[in-house]
Structures are given as structure tokens and as C-alpha cells.
Amino acid sequence: MTKILNKKILITGGAGFIGSNLCEYFLVDNEVICLDNFSTGYRHNIERFLSNSKFTLVEGDIRDFKTCELAVSGVDYVLHHAALGSVPRSINDPITSNEVNVSGFLNMLTASRNANVKRFIYAASSSTYGDSEALPKREDVIGKPLSPYAVTKYVNELYADVFSKTYGIETIGLRYFNVFGRNQDPNGAYAAVIPKFVAQFLNHESPVINGDGEFSRDFTYVDNVIHMNELAMLTENPEAINTVYNTAFGERTTLNELVNTLKEFLSAYDKEIATVPIVYAQNRVGDIPHSLASIDKAKALLNYQPQFSMKEGLKEAVKWYWNNLQEKSKK
Numbered sequence: 514m515t516k517i518l519n520k521k522i523l524i525t526g527g528a529g530f531i532g533s534n535l536c537e538y539f540l541v542d543n544e545v546i547c548l549d550n551f552s553t554g555y556r557h558n559i560e561r562f563l564s565n566s567k568f569t570l571v572e573g574d575i576r577d578f579k580t581c582e583l584a585v586s587g588v589d590y591v592l593h594h595a596a597l598g599s600v601p602r603s604i605n606d607p608i609t610s611n612e613v614n615v616s617g618f619l620n621m622l623t624a625s626r627n628a629n630v631k632r633f634i635y636a637a638s639s640s641t642y643g644d645s646e647a648l649p650k651r652e653d654v655i656g657k658p659l660s661p662y663a664v665t666k667y668v669n670e671l672y673a674d675v676f677s678k679t680y681g682i683e684t685i686g687l688r689y690f691n692v693f694g695r696n697q698d699p700n701g702a703y704a705a706v707i708p709k710f711v712a713q714f715l716n717h718e719s720p721v722i723n724g725d726g727e728f729s730r731d732f733t734y735v736d737n738v739i740h741m742n743e744l745a746m747l748t749e750n751p752e753a754i755n756t757v758y759n760t761a762f763g764e765r766t767t768l769n770e771l772v773n774t775l776k777e778f779l780s781a782y783d784k785e786i787a788t789v790p791i792v793y794a795q796n797r798v799g800d801i802p803h804s805l806a807s808i809d810k811a812k813a814l815l816n817y818q819p820q821f822s823m824k825e826g827l828k829e830a831v832k833w834y835w836n837n838l839q840e841k842s843k844k
């Protein structure tokens with residue numbers, strides 16, 4: 514059972530990786546509206562919810578203000594996740610990333626304020642730490658953004674802060690750190706590293722690590738992210754609202770460790786994977802060497818306790834990808 518009950522929740526980007534997991538979780542005890550234009554999300558992520566009378570799909574674009582107004586009407590909470598992710602995508606096409614991530618965000622925030630929603634919770638990003646070398650990352654010490662994507666996510670925080678001060682709308686930003694888990698897309702040029710490596714291993718192809726593999730990330734299982742969204746909805750502590758939180762497990766893993774753990778877990782399903790070699794290539798532009806979150810603020814103000822370590826989450830994710838592959842091969 515969810516701790517949020519009988520509310521009307523708008524999940525933008527609800528057909529995407531994180532959004533579809535949020536839809537599934539909150540739909541158990543609430544009404545869920547999913548707003549998505551399927552640009553990077555998939556109908557198959559939400560197909561099974563379509564027959565549920567508590568689920569509504571609004572197929573539309575957050576760049577259109579009227580669509581945002583329609584979707585947010587009568588809503589208690591907004592979990593804003595629609596955006597164009599990926600640093601390389603934003604480097605290739607900064608204009609579209611800005612239109613969706615900044616103008617689209619402002620549309621949703623304005624529509625939410627006009628509709629008097631109880632709270633606007635949004636997907637912020639660890640990319641906001643930019644060139645700050647401090648480790649672990651604490652919410653109040655950020656550097657300069659290293660990509661157009663990072664700029665858009667930082668601007669989201671600035672708008673949310675200004676809107677809460679100027680108009681009184683309650684906002685909470687969740688700075689996600691390398692989220693992974695079920696429904697994450699392994700395909701395309703902008704796929705995240707975990708689903709991409711899993712798909713490569715399953716095809717007996719070598720995963721390619723950019724750099725020497727000693728860069729590290731605070732890989733965060735999607736269930737910890739769901740938990741943080743729920744805590745952000747639940748809190749009534751004024752100190753905990755109108756601010757941002759790192760959303761992570763709070764440990765870092767190098768890419769070499771990651772790829773070896775994946776290999777080990779996947780080999781339990783397919784022994785041949787143990788023999789697949791790893792390939793190393795050049796570092797990517799805009800990549801920071803290390804990322805590690807302090808989760809002290811979320812622990813202190815939201816009572817956050819991450820439920821899955823990186824390895825526990827990875828085991829679940831690998832099982833999901835394997836089962837998914839078996840189901841597809843039966844069709």
C-alpha cells in the first residue's frame with residue numbers, strides 16, 4: 514500500500530523510465546494522469562494501466578501551455594518528469610533540450626500554480642553540480658554547469674525557487690544521481706550506461722567504457738527514487754519544502770566495478786557472458802570524473818532511508834532484463 518491515498522497525481526513523462534515506475538506505484542491507491550508525447554518514452558511502459566479506470570493518458574507536449582493546463586486540472590500533486598535527458602543529446606541539439614526542459618518546465622510550473630496544486634515535485638539532476646570537485650556532493654555547494662542539459666536542470670531549480678517565493682506554490686526538486694532499473698531503455702544513441710551494457714552483454718557484444726573505467730558514479734536503483742517522491746509528497750515540515758534534495762544511494766561505484774558486477778550477475782543466466790571482453794575508448798566531453806551524493810539532508814528532513822544498495826538494485830534490474838528478453842523471444 515502507498516502512503517499517499519486517494520489523491521489525483523499528474524506524472525509528466527509518465528511513459529518514460531522513471532515516470533512509468535511512478536505511475537505503477539501510485540496507481541495502486543490513487544488516480545494517476547500521465548502526460549507524455551512519447552518522444553523518448555514508450556506506450557508499452559504504460560499499456561497495462563490503460564484499462565484501469567483510475568488511469569488517464571493525456572498524449573501531448575509540455576511545450577504547449579494549453580495541454581499543461583488540461584492535464585493539471587483538479588490535480589493534488591504534480592511529479593514533473595517530462596524532459597529530454599542525456600548530456601550528449603543536449604550538446605548535439607541544445608535548442609530542443611532548452612525548449613522542452615526549460616520552456617516546458619515553466620509551462621508546467623505556471624499551469625500548476627494557476628491550478629492551485631498542493632505541491633509540484635520535479636526531477637532535478639546531479640548534473641547541476643557541474644565542475645565542482647567537492648565530494649560528496651552537498652546540496653548547497655554547486656559548480657558551473659558542464660553541458661546545456663545541466664544548464665536546463667539548474668534553471669528548473671531557479672524557477673521553482675522563484676515561484677515558491679513569489680507565488681507561494683510548494684515545490685521540491687529531487688536531484689537524481691544515475692538512476693537505473695526496470696523500464697530503462699537500452700536502445701538508441703543516448704541510452705544510459707547500465708541498460709546499454711546489459712543489452713550488449715545479452716547479445717554477447719563487448720560493452721565499451723569511455724576512459725579507463727575508474728570514473729565513478731552514485732548509481733541509484735529506481736525504487737529509492739519512488740521512495741523519495743513519496744516522502745517529498747508526504748512531508749509537512751515547512752523546512753523540508755521549497756528546496757532540493759540529492760536522490761541517491763550514497764555510495765560510488767567505478768565503471769570497472771559496475772561492468773564486472775553486471776557480468777557476474779548476467780553470467781548466472783547465460784554462462785557465455787563470462788567470456789565477453791570489455792573494450793575501452795576515449796573519455797566523453799562533459800563527463801565529470803566522480804559523482805557521489807551526500808544524502809544527509811534527505812535523511813534529516815524527509816527521513817529518507819535508501820532501500821536498495823547498488824548491488825541489490827542491479828540484481829533486480831538484471832533479473833527484469835532477463836525475464837523481459839525471455840518474454841520477447843516467446844512472442
Ligand SMILES: NC(=O)c1ccc[n+]([C@@H]2O[C@H](COP(=O)([O-])OP(=O)(O)OC[C@H]3O[C@@H](n4cnc5c(N)ncnc54)[C@H](O)[C@@H]3O)[C@@H](O)[C@H]2O)c1
Pocket residue numbers: 525526527528529530531532548549550551552553554555573574575576593594595596597598599613617636637638639688689690691692693
Ligand atoms: N535517469 C536518470 O538517471 C536521471 C538522472 C537525473 C535526472 N533525470 C530526470 O528524470 C526525468 C525522467 O528521466 P528518465 O530517465 O525517466 O527519462 P525518459 O526519457 O525515459 O523519460 C522522459 C519522458 O518524458 C517524455 N517527454 C519528453 N519530452 C516531452 C514533451 N515535450 N512533452 C511531454 N512529454 C515529454 C518522454 O517521452 C519520456 O516518456 C527527466 O526529467 C530527467 O532529466 C533522470
